[in-house]
Amino acid sequence: MLAMTPSKRFILLAVAAQTIVATAQLRAQVVVPTDSAIRAILQGRVDTKRTVGIVAATLDHGRQAIYTAGSSGAPGVALDGNTVYEIGSITKVFTASLLAEMVARGEVRLDDPVATYLPNSVRVPSRNGKRITLLDLATQTSGLPRLPTNLTPADNNNPYADYTVQQLYSFLSGYELTRDIGAKYEYSNLGVGLLGHALALRAGKSYEDLVTERILRPLGMNDTRIVLSPSMKSRLTPGHSVSGGVVANWDLPTLAGAGALRSTANDLLRFLSANLDSTSAPLGRVLATTHFARRDVDGVRMRIGLNWHILTALGRPIVWHNGGTGGYRTFTGFDEANKRGVVVLSNQVVSPDDIGFHLLDQHAPLAPPPSTKVRTEVTRRTRASRGLRRRVPARSDLRHYHHTRRGISVRTGHRPAKVSDIRRGSGSILLQGSRRPDHVRKGSVRQSDASDPSPGRNGCPWSEEVMRVSG
Secondary structure: OOOOOOOHHHHHHHHHHHHHHHHHHHHHOOOOOOHHHHHHHHHHHHHOOOOOEEEEEEEEOOEEEEEEEEOOOOOOOOOOOOOEEEOHHHHHHHHHHHHHHHHHHOOOOOOOEHHHHOOOOOOOOEEOOEEOEHHHHHOOOOOOOOOOOOOOOOOOOOOOOOOOHHHHHHHHHHOOOOOOOOOOOOOOHHHHHHHHHHHHHHHOOOHHHHHHHHHHOOOOOOOOEOOOOHHHHHOEOOEEOOOOOEEOOOOOOOOHHHHOOEEOHHHHHHHHHHHHOOOOOOOHHHHHOOOOOOEEOOOOOEEEOOOOEEEOOOOOOEEEEEEEOOOOEEEEEEEOOOOEEEEEEEOEOOOOHHHHHHHHOOOOOOOOOOOOOOOEEEEEEEOOOOOOOOOOOOOOOOOOOOOOOEEEEEEEOOOOOEEOOOOOOOOEOEEOOOOOOOOOOOOOEEOOOOOOOOOOOOOOOOOHHHHHOOO
8 A cells, every 4th residue: 555645845835834833933922031131231221321320120920120220320329129210101000090999999980070070160171062081081082182281381390390280270171172082092191180180189188198098008119109208319310311411300299190100110010010910919900900901092003991001012912101201211011911010210311112112022122222313303383273283193201391382393313302401482391302403592392202212213113003102
Protein backbone atom coordinates (compact mmCIF):
# COMPACT_ATOMS: atom_id res chain seq x y z
CA MET A 1 0.00 0.00 0.00
CA LEU A 2 1.40 3.30 -1.03
CA ALA A 3 1.73 6.00 1.61
CA MET A 4 0.38 9.44 0.82
CA THR A 5 3.16 11.93 0.16
CA PRO A 6 2.22 15.59 0.66
CA SER A 7 2.91 17.77 -2.32
CA LYS A 8 5.66 20.36 -2.09
CA ARG A 9 3.10 23.13 -2.45
CA PHE A 10 1.05 21.74 0.45
CA ILE A 11 4.12 21.58 2.68
CA LEU A 12 5.00 25.21 1.87
CA LEU A 13 1.46 26.36 2.62
CA ALA A 14 1.44 24.48 5.93
CA VAL A 15 4.77 25.99 6.97
CA ALA A 16 3.54 29.44 5.99
CA ALA A 17 0.34 28.99 7.99
CA GLN A 18 2.28 27.83 11.04
CA THR A 19 4.57 30.85 10.72
CA ILE A 20 1.62 33.24 10.55
CA VAL A 21 0.01 31.63 13.61
CA ALA A 22 3.27 31.69 15.55
CA THR A 23 3.84 35.35 14.64
CA ALA A 24 0.32 36.28 15.70
CA GLN A 25 0.76 34.45 18.99
CA LEU A 26 4.06 36.22 19.57
CA ARG A 27 2.46 39.61 18.94
CA ALA A 28 -0.39 38.72 21.26
CA GLN A 29 2.01 37.92 24.06
CA VAL A 30 2.77 40.77 26.43
CA VAL A 31 6.45 41.59 26.36
CA VAL A 32 7.72 44.13 28.86
CA PRO A 33 11.16 45.71 29.12
CA THR A 34 13.75 44.26 31.47
CA ASP A 35 14.93 46.14 34.53
CA SER A 36 18.14 47.16 32.78
CA ALA A 37 16.20 48.33 29.71
CA ILE A 38 13.94 50.49 31.87
CA ARG A 39 16.91 52.09 33.58
CA ALA A 40 18.49 52.78 30.19
CA ILE A 41 15.27 54.37 28.90
CA LEU A 42 15.03 56.69 31.87
CA GLN A 43 18.69 57.63 31.72
CA GLY A 44 18.26 58.37 28.04
CA ARG A 45 15.58 60.92 28.85
CA VAL A 46 17.93 62.66 31.25
CA ASP A 47 20.82 62.56 28.75
CA THR A 48 18.65 64.08 26.00
CA LYS A 49 17.40 66.76 28.40
CA ARG A 50 13.80 65.60 28.28
CA THR A 51 13.62 65.43 32.07
CA VAL A 52 15.52 66.71 35.07
CA GLY A 53 14.43 63.80 37.25
CA ILE A 54 12.11 60.91 36.45
CA VAL A 55 10.62 58.12 38.54
CA ALA A 56 9.00 55.05 37.00
CA ALA A 57 7.21 52.41 39.04
CA THR A 58 5.83 49.07 37.91
CA LEU A 59 3.42 46.63 39.47
CA ASP A 60 3.51 43.12 37.99
CA HIS A 61 1.25 40.51 39.64
CA GLY A 62 1.85 42.25 42.96
CA ARG A 63 5.61 42.69 42.52
CA GLN A 64 6.62 46.34 42.79
CA ALA A 65 9.72 48.00 41.38
CA ILE A 66 10.95 51.60 41.41
CA TYR A 67 13.37 53.06 38.86
CA THR A 68 14.88 56.54 38.84
CA ALA A 69 17.18 58.70 36.75
CA GLY A 70 18.41 62.26 37.08
CA SER A 71 17.83 64.40 40.14
CA SER A 72 15.05 66.14 42.01
CA GLY A 73 16.55 69.52 41.20
CA ALA A 74 16.40 70.53 44.87
CA PRO A 75 19.22 70.20 47.43
CA GLY A 76 18.56 67.48 49.97
CA VAL A 77 15.53 66.02 48.15
CA ALA A 78 16.10 62.42 47.14
CA LEU A 79 14.65 60.98 43.95
CA ASP A 80 12.84 57.77 44.86
CA GLY A 81 9.40 56.26 45.32
CA ASN A 82 8.55 58.81 48.02
CA THR A 83 9.44 61.93 46.03
CA VAL A 84 6.40 64.22 45.73
CA TYR A 85 5.19 65.41 42.30
CA GLU A 86 2.23 67.40 41.09
CA ILE A 87 0.16 64.82 39.20
CA GLY A 88 -2.14 67.23 37.36
CA SER A 89 -5.01 65.60 35.52
CA ILE A 90 -4.42 62.18 37.07
CA THR A 91 -6.48 63.83 39.82
CA LYS A 92 -9.47 63.29 37.53
CA VAL A 93 -9.49 59.53 38.09
CA PHE A 94 -9.59 60.18 41.84
CA THR A 95 -12.60 62.40 41.25
CA ALA A 96 -14.15 59.54 39.26
CA SER A 97 -13.34 57.13 42.09
CA LEU A 98 -15.05 59.49 44.51
CA LEU A 99 -18.10 59.62 42.25
CA ALA A 100 -18.26 55.81 42.10
CA GLU A 101 -17.92 55.58 45.88
CA MET A 102 -20.76 58.03 46.44
CA VAL A 103 -22.92 56.15 43.93
CA ALA A 104 -22.25 52.92 45.85
CA ARG A 105 -23.35 54.62 49.07
CA GLY A 106 -26.53 55.82 47.41
CA GLU A 107 -25.62 59.47 47.96
CA VAL A 108 -25.75 60.33 44.26
CA ARG A 109 -26.69 58.67 40.98
CA LEU A 110 -24.82 58.84 37.69
CA ASP A 111 -27.87 60.22 35.91
CA ASP A 112 -28.43 62.99 38.46
CA PRO A 113 -28.28 66.47 36.89
CA VAL A 114 -25.30 68.34 38.31
CA ALA A 115 -27.61 71.29 38.95
CA THR A 116 -29.23 69.22 41.71
CA TYR A 117 -26.14 69.78 43.87
CA LEU A 118 -25.50 73.45 43.08
CA PRO A 119 -27.18 76.51 44.55
CA ASN A 120 -30.57 77.35 43.04
CA SER A 121 -29.18 80.65 41.81
CA VAL A 122 -26.83 78.86 39.38
CA ARG A 123 -28.26 78.24 35.91
CA VAL A 124 -26.44 75.23 34.51
CA PRO A 125 -26.76 75.22 30.70
CA SER A 126 -29.05 72.66 29.08
CA ARG A 127 -29.91 71.89 25.47
CA ASN A 128 -32.93 70.41 23.70
CA GLY A 129 -34.54 69.50 26.99
CA LYS A 130 -31.53 67.55 28.28
CA ARG A 131 -29.60 68.50 31.41
CA ILE A 132 -25.92 67.84 32.14
CA THR A 133 -25.56 64.83 34.44
CA LEU A 134 -22.74 63.60 36.65
CA LEU A 135 -22.09 60.87 34.08
CA ASP A 136 -21.78 63.44 31.29
CA LEU A 137 -19.14 65.29 33.31
CA ALA A 138 -17.23 62.08 34.15
CA THR A 139 -17.14 60.95 30.51
CA GLN A 140 -16.17 64.30 28.99
CA THR A 141 -19.39 64.54 27.00
CA SER A 142 -21.14 67.39 28.82
CA GLY A 143 -20.71 69.89 26.00
CA LEU A 144 -18.93 72.28 28.36
CA PRO A 145 -15.74 73.84 26.96
CA ARG A 146 -12.26 72.90 28.00
CA LEU A 147 -11.97 75.94 30.26
CA PRO A 148 -14.22 78.86 31.20
CA THR A 149 -13.71 82.03 29.20
CA ASN A 150 -13.65 84.12 32.36
CA LEU A 151 -10.46 82.48 33.58
CA THR A 152 -8.17 85.52 33.52
CA PRO A 153 -5.33 84.89 35.98
CA ALA A 154 -3.53 87.67 37.77
CA ASP A 155 -0.43 85.48 37.88
CA ASN A 156 0.34 83.48 34.74
CA ASN A 157 2.74 81.34 36.75
CA ASN A 158 -0.14 80.05 38.89
CA PRO A 159 -3.12 80.47 36.56
CA TYR A 160 -5.91 78.78 38.55
CA ALA A 161 -5.07 80.19 41.97
CA ASP A 162 -7.43 83.15 41.89
CA TYR A 163 -10.34 81.58 40.01
CA THR A 164 -13.29 81.73 42.38
CA VAL A 165 -16.46 79.74 42.91
CA GLN A 166 -18.47 82.84 42.08
CA GLN A 167 -16.66 83.13 38.75
CA LEU A 168 -17.49 79.49 38.06
CA TYR A 169 -21.16 80.06 38.80
CA SER A 170 -21.19 83.21 36.69
CA PHE A 171 -19.72 81.38 33.72
CA LEU A 172 -22.17 78.48 33.96
CA SER A 173 -25.15 80.81 34.27
CA GLY A 174 -24.21 82.70 31.12
CA TYR A 175 -22.93 79.90 28.90
CA GLU A 176 -24.91 78.45 25.98
CA LEU A 177 -24.02 74.93 24.83
CA THR A 178 -22.96 74.68 21.20
CA ARG A 179 -23.95 71.02 20.75
CA ASP A 180 -26.15 68.40 22.30
CA ILE A 181 -25.14 66.91 25.65
CA GLY A 182 -23.63 63.46 25.19
CA ALA A 183 -23.17 63.92 21.44
CA LYS A 184 -19.40 64.22 21.37
CA TYR A 185 -16.33 63.75 23.53
CA GLU A 186 -14.49 66.96 24.35
CA TYR A 187 -11.97 67.04 27.15
CA SER A 188 -13.03 69.61 29.72
CA ASN A 189 -11.04 70.58 32.78
CA LEU A 190 -13.98 72.79 33.62
CA GLY A 191 -16.36 69.82 33.53
CA VAL A 192 -14.38 67.59 35.88
CA GLY A 193 -13.59 70.52 38.15
CA LEU A 194 -17.32 71.16 38.34
CA LEU A 195 -17.94 67.48 39.11
CA GLY A 196 -15.51 67.56 42.04
CA HIS A 197 -17.08 70.78 43.30
CA ALA A 198 -20.61 69.32 43.13
CA LEU A 199 -19.62 66.14 44.98
CA ALA A 200 -17.99 68.21 47.70
CA LEU A 201 -21.15 70.29 48.08
CA ARG A 202 -23.25 67.13 48.29
CA ALA A 203 -21.08 65.83 51.13
CA GLY A 204 -20.79 69.20 52.86
CA LYS A 205 -16.98 69.07 52.86
CA SER A 206 -14.09 70.45 50.88
CA TYR A 207 -12.94 68.39 47.90
CA GLU A 208 -9.65 67.54 49.63
CA ASP A 209 -11.32 66.46 52.87
CA LEU A 210 -13.81 64.32 50.95
CA VAL A 211 -11.35 62.55 48.65
CA THR A 212 -9.02 61.99 51.62
CA GLU A 213 -11.77 60.48 53.75
CA ARG A 214 -13.34 58.30 51.06
CA ILE A 215 -10.42 57.28 48.80
CA LEU A 216 -6.94 58.23 50.00
CA ARG A 217 -7.03 57.26 53.66
CA PRO A 218 -8.79 53.89 53.09
CA LEU A 219 -6.08 52.97 50.56
CA GLY A 220 -3.24 54.08 52.83
CA MET A 221 -2.28 56.91 50.48
CA ASN A 222 -0.87 59.22 53.12
CA ASP A 223 1.41 61.03 50.66
CA THR A 224 -1.37 62.12 48.30
CA ARG A 225 -2.87 65.47 49.19
CA ILE A 226 -3.54 68.96 47.87
CA VAL A 227 -2.15 70.87 50.83
CA LEU A 228 1.32 69.51 51.54
CA SER A 229 2.17 68.24 54.98
CA PRO A 230 5.60 69.28 56.31
CA SER A 231 6.91 65.83 55.42
CA MET A 232 5.57 66.02 51.86
CA LYS A 233 6.91 69.54 51.45
CA SER A 234 10.39 68.32 52.38
CA ARG A 235 10.17 65.69 49.61
CA LEU A 236 8.67 67.85 46.85
CA THR A 237 10.68 68.02 43.64
CA PRO A 238 10.27 71.38 41.91
CA GLY A 239 8.84 71.47 38.40
CA HIS A 240 10.97 72.58 35.48
CA SER A 241 10.51 74.20 32.08
CA VAL A 242 11.85 72.45 29.00
CA SER A 243 15.04 74.48 29.32
CA GLY A 244 15.50 73.23 32.88
CA GLY A 245 14.47 76.35 34.78
CA VAL A 246 12.45 75.96 37.97
CA VAL A 247 8.80 77.02 37.64
CA ALA A 248 6.10 77.72 40.20
CA ASN A 249 3.75 75.11 41.62
CA TRP A 250 0.06 75.40 40.85
CA ASP A 251 -3.01 75.80 43.06
CA LEU A 252 -6.56 74.98 41.92
CA PRO A 253 -8.91 75.86 44.77
CA THR A 254 -12.15 75.97 42.74
CA LEU A 255 -11.42 73.34 40.07
CA ALA A 256 -9.52 71.03 42.44
CA GLY A 257 -11.14 67.87 41.06
CA ALA A 258 -9.53 68.53 37.69
CA GLY A 259 -5.90 68.53 38.77
CA ALA A 260 -4.93 69.69 42.26
CA LEU A 261 -3.44 66.55 43.82
CA ARG A 262 0.21 65.92 44.61
CA SER A 263 1.44 62.37 45.09
CA THR A 264 4.31 59.88 44.98
CA ALA A 265 5.09 56.79 42.92
CA ASN A 266 4.61 54.54 45.95
CA ASP A 267 1.18 56.01 46.69
CA LEU A 268 0.08 55.69 43.09
CA LEU A 269 1.14 52.04 43.12
CA ARG A 270 -1.24 51.55 46.04
CA PHE A 271 -3.99 53.09 43.94
CA LEU A 272 -3.14 50.87 40.96
CA SER A 273 -3.07 47.78 43.15
CA ALA A 274 -6.62 48.48 44.30
CA ASN A 275 -7.73 49.10 40.73
CA LEU A 276 -6.20 45.83 39.54
CA ASP A 277 -8.01 43.70 42.13
CA SER A 278 -11.77 44.08 42.14
CA THR A 279 -11.98 41.78 45.18
CA SER A 280 -9.67 43.89 47.34
CA ALA A 281 -10.98 45.69 50.39
CA PRO A 282 -12.12 48.31 50.92
CA LEU A 283 -12.54 49.84 47.46
CA GLY A 284 -11.71 47.24 44.81
CA ARG A 285 -15.30 46.64 43.75
CA VAL A 286 -16.09 50.37 43.63
CA LEU A 287 -12.98 51.22 41.61
CA ALA A 288 -13.75 48.47 39.09
CA THR A 289 -16.88 50.36 38.05
CA THR A 290 -14.74 53.27 36.86
CA HIS A 291 -12.99 51.13 34.20
CA PHE A 292 -16.17 50.15 32.36
CA ALA A 293 -16.22 51.76 28.89
CA ARG A 294 -19.25 54.05 28.73
CA ARG A 295 -18.71 56.45 25.82
CA ASP A 296 -16.62 56.61 22.63
CA VAL A 297 -13.69 58.97 22.38
CA ASP A 298 -12.57 58.43 18.80
CA GLY A 299 -13.95 55.44 16.99
CA VAL A 300 -13.47 51.98 18.45
CA ARG A 301 -9.82 52.25 19.51
CA MET A 302 -10.34 54.72 22.34
CA ARG A 303 -13.22 54.82 24.79
CA ILE A 304 -13.75 56.36 28.21
CA GLY A 305 -15.04 54.99 31.49
CA LEU A 306 -15.39 57.30 34.47
CA ASN A 307 -12.51 59.61 33.54
CA TRP A 308 -10.23 56.64 32.76
CA HIS A 309 -9.38 56.36 29.07
CA ILE A 310 -9.40 52.89 27.56
CA LEU A 311 -7.08 52.23 24.61
CA THR A 312 -7.28 49.02 22.56
CA ALA A 313 -4.51 49.72 20.05
CA LEU A 314 -2.37 46.93 21.52
CA GLY A 315 -5.07 44.32 21.12
CA ARG A 316 -6.42 44.48 24.66
CA PRO A 317 -7.71 47.25 26.92
CA ILE A 318 -5.11 49.56 28.42
CA VAL A 319 -6.70 51.81 31.06
CA TRP A 320 -4.81 55.06 31.52
CA HIS A 321 -4.65 58.76 32.27
CA ASN A 322 -1.92 61.33 32.25
CA GLY A 323 -1.38 64.75 33.73
CA GLY A 324 0.52 67.96 33.47
CA THR A 325 0.89 71.27 35.27
CA GLY A 326 3.34 74.13 34.84
CA GLY A 327 6.46 72.06 35.51
CA TYR A 328 5.42 68.39 35.61
CA ARG A 329 4.24 65.60 33.29
CA THR A 330 2.84 62.33 34.64
CA PHE A 331 1.30 59.05 33.47
CA THR A 332 -0.44 56.11 35.07
CA GLY A 333 -2.05 53.11 33.44
CA PHE A 334 -2.70 49.42 33.80
CA ASP A 335 -3.38 46.22 31.89
CA GLU A 336 -6.06 44.49 33.93
CA ALA A 337 -5.86 41.19 32.04
CA ASN A 338 -2.14 40.85 32.70
CA LYS A 339 -2.17 42.42 36.18
CA ARG A 340 0.43 45.01 35.32
CA GLY A 341 0.40 48.69 36.24
CA VAL A 342 2.75 51.59 35.58
CA VAL A 343 3.44 55.04 36.99
CA VAL A 344 5.79 57.56 35.38
CA LEU A 345 6.48 60.93 37.04
CA SER A 346 8.67 63.61 35.46
CA ASN A 347 9.62 66.99 36.90
CA GLN A 348 9.96 68.62 33.49
CA VAL A 349 7.34 69.59 30.92
CA VAL A 350 8.03 66.83 28.40
CA SER A 351 5.48 64.04 28.12
CA PRO A 352 6.53 60.58 29.40
CA ASP A 353 3.39 58.93 27.99
CA ASP A 354 5.36 56.84 25.52
CA ILE A 355 7.41 55.39 28.38
CA GLY A 356 4.25 54.53 30.26
CA PHE A 357 2.74 52.60 27.36
CA HIS A 358 6.08 50.97 26.56
CA LEU A 359 6.40 49.66 30.10
CA LEU A 360 2.96 48.10 29.75
CA ASP A 361 3.87 46.50 26.43
CA GLN A 362 7.19 46.67 24.64
CA HIS A 363 5.37 46.71 21.29
CA ALA A 364 4.48 50.35 21.97
CA PRO A 365 7.50 52.23 20.59
CA LEU A 366 9.31 55.01 22.33
CA ALA A 367 9.40 58.55 21.01
CA PRO A 368 12.67 59.42 19.25
CA PRO A 369 15.06 61.94 20.76
CA PRO A 370 14.27 65.55 19.87
CA SER A 371 15.64 66.98 16.68
CA THR A 372 18.21 69.72 16.88
CA LYS A 373 16.25 71.64 14.25
CA VAL A 374 13.07 73.41 15.16
CA ARG A 375 10.58 74.61 12.57
CA THR A 376 8.35 77.39 13.79
CA GLU A 377 5.22 78.62 12.09
CA VAL A 378 3.35 81.60 13.47
CA THR A 379 -0.15 82.27 12.23
CA ARG A 380 -2.56 85.01 13.27
CA ARG A 381 -6.28 84.71 12.91
CA THR A 382 -9.34 86.40 14.27
CA ARG A 383 -11.33 84.10 16.53
CA ALA A 384 -14.07 86.54 17.48
CA SER A 385 -16.98 84.15 17.18
CA ARG A 386 -15.22 80.87 17.82
CA GLY A 387 -15.16 80.78 21.60
CA LEU A 388 -12.88 77.98 22.75
CA ARG A 389 -13.13 75.81 19.63
CA ARG A 390 -9.82 74.65 18.21
CA ARG A 391 -8.59 73.30 14.91
CA VAL A 392 -6.28 70.74 16.50
CA PRO A 393 -7.75 67.95 18.69
CA ALA A 394 -6.93 68.78 22.28
CA ARG A 395 -5.73 66.67 25.15
CA SER A 396 -6.47 67.03 28.80
CA ASP A 397 -3.63 69.24 29.83
CA LEU A 398 -4.45 71.92 32.36
CA ARG A 399 -1.99 74.26 30.77
CA HIS A 400 -3.94 76.09 28.04
CA TYR A 401 -5.99 78.34 30.22
CA HIS A 402 -6.98 81.50 28.38
CA HIS A 403 -8.06 82.68 24.96
CA THR A 404 -8.44 86.21 23.71
CA ARG A 405 -10.56 87.32 20.81
CA ARG A 406 -7.46 87.77 18.72
CA GLY A 407 -4.62 85.31 19.16
CA ILE A 408 -1.37 83.90 17.89
CA SER A 409 -1.05 80.23 17.03
CA VAL A 410 2.46 78.89 17.46
CA ARG A 411 3.30 75.47 16.06
CA THR A 412 6.75 73.95 15.88
CA GLY A 413 8.41 70.78 14.72
CA HIS A 414 8.46 67.68 16.86
CA ARG A 415 10.50 69.00 19.74
CA PRO A 416 8.77 68.44 23.08
CA ALA A 417 6.56 71.18 24.40
CA LYS A 418 7.71 73.59 27.02
CA VAL A 419 6.59 76.23 29.43
CA SER A 420 7.29 79.39 27.54
CA ASP A 421 9.08 82.32 29.03
CA ILE A 422 6.35 84.54 27.67
CA ARG A 423 4.80 86.46 30.53
CA ARG A 424 3.35 89.46 28.71
CA GLY A 425 -0.15 90.03 27.51
CA SER A 426 -3.28 88.24 28.61
CA GLY A 427 -2.72 84.99 26.77
CA SER A 428 -1.51 81.64 28.00
CA ILE A 429 2.12 81.12 28.93
CA LEU A 430 2.67 77.92 27.00
CA LEU A 431 3.49 77.15 23.44
CA GLN A 432 4.35 73.92 21.74
CA GLY A 433 8.00 73.66 20.87
CA SER A 434 11.40 73.83 22.40
CA ARG A 435 12.10 77.53 22.29
CA ARG A 436 10.33 80.84 22.02
CA PRO A 437 10.65 82.61 18.67
CA ASP A 438 12.44 85.88 19.23
CA HIS A 439 9.76 87.79 17.34
CA VAL A 440 6.92 86.52 19.53
CA ARG A 441 6.89 88.97 22.41
CA LYS A 442 3.33 89.65 23.43
CA GLY A 443 -0.30 88.84 22.86
CA SER A 444 -2.12 85.56 23.31
CA VAL A 445 -0.04 82.50 22.59
CA ARG A 446 -2.22 79.60 21.58
CA GLN A 447 -1.08 76.06 22.18
CA SER A 448 -2.75 73.07 20.57
CA ASP A 449 -1.48 70.98 23.44
CA ALA A 450 1.69 71.28 25.44
CA SER A 451 2.03 67.52 25.73
CA ASP A 452 0.49 66.52 22.41
CA PRO A 453 2.01 63.15 21.47
CA SER A 454 0.81 63.20 17.89
CA PRO A 455 2.85 61.35 15.27
CA GLY A 456 6.22 62.95 14.78
CA ARG A 457 6.14 64.77 18.11
CA ASN A 458 6.89 63.75 21.64
CA GLY A 459 4.79 61.09 23.30
CA CYS A 460 3.22 58.09 21.58
CA PRO A 461 3.73 58.15 17.81
CA TRP A 462 2.22 54.68 17.53
CA SER A 463 -1.32 55.78 18.39
CA GLU A 464 -2.89 58.88 16.93
CA GLU A 465 -5.87 58.44 19.23
CA VAL A 466 -3.71 59.14 22.27
CA MET A 467 -3.19 62.72 21.21
CA ARG A 468 -6.87 63.43 21.60
CA VAL A 469 -7.04 62.93 25.33
CA SER A 470 -5.69 63.61 28.66
CA GLY A 471 -2.90 65.58 30.34
